[in-house]
Amino acid sequence: MSTATSLQPGTLLQQREIYLSILKDLTIMDDIFMRNVLKDSACTEYILKVIMDQDNLKLKDQILQADYKNLQGRSSILDCIALDNSGRKYNIEFQNADSGASLKRARYHGSLVDANTLETGQVPNELPDTYIIFITENDTLGCNLPICHINRTIEENCQQCHDQLHIIYVNSSFQDDTTLGRLMHDLHCSDPHDMHSEILAQRVLELKETQKGVDIMCDKLNELIVEERNEGILIGEAQGILHTQKETAKNLQHMGMALEQISLALNVSVQMIQEWFSADCVPVK
Template identity: 45%
Template sequence: MKKTNFTKSNTKKSDCSKTHSNSTRKKLDALEKKKIIASLTLMDDLFMQVVLEEQACTEYILQTILDKSSLKLMEQRLQKRLPNLHGRALVLDCLCTDEKGLLYNIEVQNSSAGAIPKRARYHAALMDTHTLKKGEKFSKLPESYVIFITDKDVLGEGEQLYQIERVIRKSGNLFKDGSHILYFNTSRQDDNALGKLARDFKEANPKEIQSDVLSHRVSSLKEGKLDREGEKKMNVLLEKYRKKAVEEGMERGENRLALLIGRLLEAGRMDDLKRVSYDEAYREKLLKEFGL
């Protein structure tokens, strides 16, 4: 009988422990989500995709970058997949069309590698390929704008906005093929409309965002003023960020381990090399020893 009571007591303690553990995990999850949400800016491409679901935000960004206050969008598609004839696909962050039929592709790029000139050329080419229908004349191709919003000055000439056009070299006249490429350098924040937009792109606090339409949208997303569908999308977004953080952490860990193995091989420390494969505490000790 005593044995049974002892077992029941242990079971209760175990259940309480699990409940406490689950409660703690939920609190940590909530804190983790809150921390991620608080840090998000428009330069985070995943967050930007959710922000741009409100078309007025896309319109405002295009109006400011292109200095066209009258620009109105007819349609926009986020994460639009464009394949080429060889099976290589390109996923566009935001592809939209205005009232005049002009095409716009907005891309947020935090790395210089993601915004090289040949990528801009490829974006423009695929947009053209998927726009002209069978039998249509080339004259029907709409004007198109590929806009890279970059964290740093990718092209390195100190400009706030780079506007790239094809020109006839000898005369300097525009080739007028209707293809336009722009690089918006958010690292340069002049005292003008573009500078204001650049600051808004890097501001995490919605109350500090100067644009009313962007501030309202970011505030709604960060403060949970969403319908059920919006809440679902934010949860999906947060899960993507969590996975991304885990993958980056694993990648950094693998790089550190690879460097440690190289150092141990160079030093001829074969016994240590064997031990780090199974002894985690010893592995951390050696990582600190080698300053990794």
């Protein structure tokens, strides 16, 4: 079986038109777009300033798609690891699915960050203040609050336990006229001209409306689709082409693509994709 090298059969112009259609609807909450927006560290810094409510916060360094391993060697890819000038460390995660933002996952991320922070010879007391920040599409915790700060306490006297691990959940469905609410609006906004933050708008505009940015995103989309289709081909050789398309469709939806975009990518009708998702109990966006 031949290896997939493009989105679907057709000319390069047709492929590019499909990529442009997908790109137009992407937001910072979509994994593939978030990775490229945050390559401009000023965007990461702005997001942290708003969530931490600290205008003087300065970003020192960041790693995107950090590959962290636990003591057993299990690998996890974290969206963004950031360090500010005061030595505080952050793990920022953008989660569209509630299942990927459970409290136990936040706890696990905290352990991964700690395990990958200390160098040889350092002791636990040298661990920095660490913030695990989950920006969720829905009210994952069910608190009906725009932001929830979670810190350990001593049960007997209700005093805070200063272990310097802090977990923050930000509910991006709250998009009111506050600084935090306006940021949440921007994270879900596909049009840079409708965004509140000049910093985020400039970066989104660069990726969507300049030749350089559009070329970068088209290349990234092509890489994503090729990777998903190639993985699907391996499955398809053993289990059939239909299973290949179903698995690819589910993976693309998990990465934030709408039904119409998946239909274009796989050259399959929207109705057929809906039937696949219904049969597998996959929520339809």
